[in-house]
Amino acid sequence: MKENKQKTLDRLARLEGQVRGVAKMVESDRYCMDVLAQTAAIRSAVLGVERLVLEHHAHHCVAAAIDSGDPQEQRAKFDELIGLLQKASK
DSSP, rough: HHHHHHHHHHHHHHHHHHHHHHHHHHTOOOHHHHHHHHHHHHHHHHHHHHHHHHHHHHIIIIIIHHTTOOHHEEEHHHHHHHHHHHHHTO
16 A cells, blocks of 8 residues: 555545534534535545555555466455455445
């Protein structure tokens, strides 16, 4: 994750700020639709972080397993991806 580490941390810091902002909105009894608009933005930002991490995993971990020529390692990385996709679709 070295090359995407700072980018990921920056996005997570932004997310942290967004979550704090929503908490303040709830404390201030802001209009429900405004709160929901912000939670939708948070959900989208979380998906962006997930994409970065998944992209890194595919480009490095899965590619390394493919290059290794080790069928067990390849199967393990494939199964990891399938498991993640199954969790994400629930």
